[in-house]
Amino acid sequence: MMSNTSSQQKFSNYLELVKETNNYPYPTHKPYKQGHWLLRLNNTSNSVVGILELRVVELLKEFKLSSVGFAEPVFHFSSDELKEENKFVTFSEFYDSYEKRTQIIKAILTYWRDNSLHESLKGWRNELYPVIPYTGSLKEIVFEIERVGSFLFGTSSFGVHLNGYTFVDGEMKMWIARRSPTKQTWPGMLDNMVAGGIALGEKVSTTVIRECEEEASIKYEISSKAKSCGSLTYITHSKYGIAPETQYIYDLELTPDFVPTPNDGEVGGFQLASIEELKEYLLKGEFKPNCGLIVIDFLIRHGYIKPDDDEPQYRDILLNIHRAFEFNFE
Amino acid sequence: MMSNTSSQQKFSNYLELVKETNNYPYPTHKPYKQGHWLLRLNNTSNSVVGILELRVVELLKEFKLSSVGFAEPVFHFSSDELKEENKFVTFSEFYDSYEKRTQIIKAILTYWRDNSLHESLKGWRNELYPVIPYTGSLKEIVFEIERVGSFLFGTSSFGVHLNGYTFVDGEMKMWIARRSPTKQTWPGMLDNMVAGGIALGEKVSTTVIRECEEEASIKYEISSKAKSCGSLTYITHSKYGIAPETQYIYDLELTPDFVPTPNDGEVGGFQLASIEELKEYLLKGEFKPNCGLIVIDFLIRHGYIKPDDDEPQYRDILLNIHRAFEFNFE
Numbered sequence: 001m002m003s004n005t006s007s008q009q010k011f012s013n014y015l016e017l018v019k020e021t022n023n024y025p026y027p028t029h030k031p032y033k034q035g036h037w038l039l040r041l042n043n044t045s046n047s048v049v050g051i052l053e054l055r056v057v058e059l060l061k062e063f064k065l066s067s068v069g070f071a072e073p074v075f076h077f078s079s080d081e082l083k084e085e086n087k088f089v090t091f092s093e094f095y096d097s098y099e100k101r102t103q104i105i106k107a108i109l110t111y112w113r114d115n116s117l118h119e120s121l122k123g124w125r126n127e128l129y130p131v132i133p134y135t136g137s138l139k140e141i142v143f144e145i146e147r148v149g150s151f152l153f154g155t156s157s158f159g160v161h162l163n164g165y166t167f168v169d170g171e172m173k174m175w176i177a178r179r180s181p182t183k184q185t186w187p188g189m190l191d192n193m194v195a196g197g198i199a200l201g202e203k204v205s206t207t208v209i210r211e212c213e214e215e216a217s218i219k220y221e222i223s224s225k226a227k228s229c230g231s232l233t234y235i236t237h238s239k240y241g242i243a244p245e246t247q248y249i250y251d252l253e254l255t256p257d258f259v260p261t262p263n264d265g266e267v268g269g270f271q272l273a274s275i276e277e278l279k280e281y282l283l284k285g286e287f288k289p290n291c292g293l294i295v296i297d298f299l300i301r302h303g304y305i306k307p308d309d310d311e312p313q314y315r316d317i318l319l320n321i322h323r324a325f326e327f328n329f330e
Numbered sequence: 331m332m333s334n335t336s337s338q339q340k341f342s343n344y345l346e347l348v349k350e351t352n353n354y355p356y357p358t359h360k361p362y363k364q365g366h367w368l369l370r371l372n373n374t375s376n377s378v379v380g381i382l383e384l385r386v387v388e389l390l391k392e393f394k395l396s397s398v399g400f401a402e403p404v405f406h407f408s409s410d411e412l413k414e415e416n417k418f419v420t421f422s423e424f425y426d427s428y429e430k431r432t433q434i435i436k437a438i439l440t441y442w443r444d445n446s447l448h449e450s451l452k453g454w455r456n457e458l459y460p461v462i463p464y465t466g467s468l469k470e471i472v473f474e475i476e477r478v479g480s481f482l483f484g485t486s487s488f489g490v491h492l493n494g495y496t497f498v499d500g501e502m503k504m505w506i507a508r509r510s511p512t513k514q515t516w517p518g519m520l521d522n523m524v525a526g527g528i529a530l531g532e533k534v535s536t537t538v539i540r541e542c543e544e545e546a547s548i549k550y551e552i553s554s555k556a557k558s559c560g561s562l563t564y565i566t567h568s569k570y571g572i573a574p575e576t577q578y579i580y581d582l583e584l585t586p587d588f589v590p591t592p593n594d595g596e597v598g599g600f601q602l603a604s605i606e607e608l609k610e611y612l613l614k615g616e617f618k619p620n621c622g623l624i625v626i627d628f629l630i631r632h633g634y635i636k637p638d639d640d641e642p643q644y645r646d647i648l649l650n651i652h653r654a655f656e657f658n659f660e
Contacts, residue, residue: 137645205638228633231648302557314561318563
């Protein structure tokens with residue numbers, strides 16, 4: 001089968017797919033030192049909250065507080081720019097609270113959007129993401145940021161993805177979604193049965209239950225049986241910016257008669273895919289990239305991608321989907 | 331329950347346990363630059379095969395080839411020792427083959443052992459481990475090394491661990507082993523039902539089948555149903571040296587009437603533990619440390635350690651058991 005479909009394949013193996021999403025260079029690799037700056041709350045190493053591309057740092061340096069009615073300088077920029085080590089953009093002492101940081105970041109992003117200073121801000125979502133230090137937990141929110149702006153500041157984002165599966169005549173099959181052709185991002189691509197961002201202050205398990213209802217009309221009696229199975233982490237560098245993501249993974253076994261129903265218009269439709277079909281869709285690049293990672297993790301956990309046969313780079317896949325956010329050169 | 335047993339607890343949470351095993355500093359952390367040298371086959375960044383403590387580098391520098399009848403110099407030592415970057419011990423060009431490297435490393439280790447130059451060589455096992463570049467696959471063996479010596483050279487080692495579980499009245503229970511009180515390493519501690527090293531040239535799945543028979547008298551009809559579920563990686567720095575390990579993980583569901591039987595004298599006995607008992611044993615530190623990691627991974631994958639409630643550092647656990655062997659500062 002592999003040879004027949006190879007002409008339509010986008011990836012020659014799963015690791016290649018995984019690395020397309022986890023494509024931000026590791027700190028030990030040379031391309032890492034490409035002029036990006038780390039955003040910190042203060043001078044301690046565990047307060048890193050973002051990664052900024054040079055063009056964003058330049059925008060921040062040019063930014064005039066008076067233009068948005070603020071008086072207190074917002075950032076310190078580390079002076080030794082020629083140093084090969086990390087360069088830091090650090091919040092000044094005045095911005096010591098959740099509220100102050102949220103307010104100033106909102107003012108800056110709004111100004112950039114209104115003055116067309118950054119292309120990607122055209123896609124403004126009016127949706128707030130919590131910002132958390134890279135090494136922190138979901139309980140340590142340090143400010144809020146407009147969803148599109150999170151890519152510019154390279155702040156961490158958090159979501160849940162749920163694999164819905166069932167057995168048909170003893171064979172495991174997975175429910176997958178086709179994204180609506182009118183959806184703003186990745187229209188028409190394949191998706192996990194249920195996925196969504198963790199809202200401000202929301203518990204992980206609450207997000208799962210809510211998204212099950214919203215995206216696939218799955219009632220609490222069923223969705224509450226979803227089982228947490230781990231979390232995936234990776235960093236994607238794209239034209240939108242830098243996205244360090246954490247996805248909490250759930251598996252939900254469904255009865256063979258259960259059929260998910262689109263609810264909120266973001267899903268075009270659902271289909272029940274065999275393991276062979278899933279592998280084919282993955283290598284053809286039909287999945288929205290990070291959803292592909294979640295399917296690969298599922299296939300590994302359930303023994304359908306094996307260390308011996310299917311994938312010589314088995315271990316490397318697991319490393320690339322459990323990436324440490326290690327940017328604290330102490 | 332937690333508060334009653336707290337006086338007997340060794341760890342206050344699972345992350346603490348995991349970090350005791352994955353305790354080698356990350357390249358981004360200051361303690362990493364503690365004088366360790368990287369062992370390389372040649373000058374390319376993907377040929378790193380080991381990490382050497384300073385005392386081992388000193389022994390290598392003092393080593394006289396004539397004492398073992400060799401003529402060709404074995405290693406180049408990078409000259410700029412004051413540099414904060416990686417320091418390299420590199421095989422000289424003569425040692426360009428599997429055979430030559432195996433031979434010289436064996437000669438060096440034997441000499442050190444016979445002249446009592448390193449404490450840990452007293453525990454000589456007469457068991458050979460394959461050496462593989464950190465970023466390579468099991469198919470790229472570059473030399474063989476005596477098991478105890480692998481810690482001195484900090485070379486990668488590979489094993490399989492199998493979680494045997496069953497359902498009693500609908501409740502999941504896991505078969506765990508108590509190591510023999512006379513076993514050389516970690517006597518009397520708790521272990522996974524089956525675990526063992528991957529022998530030279532052996533396939534991962536073959537190791538599982540072989541170890542099932544050797545350690546728990548499990549026949550092929552049953553062991554061949556074991557399902558691969560991922561791989562764990564971590565680096566332990568102990569008095570023995572530095573051990574970067576890869577463990578391939580298998581789950582095997584057993585019928586309630588199945589009882590494992592010790593076979594090779596390395597296992598003292600087996601017991602069927604409830605999820606609550608497993609959690610208690612983990613925090614009490616009763617598991618051989620790396621076996622504890624495998625149990626924690628099992629509990630996460632099966633939904634018994636959850637992102638919300640049980641463990642605020644859920645994601646950090648997953649990062650610490652999927653550690654990238656990133657030592658190639660390019």
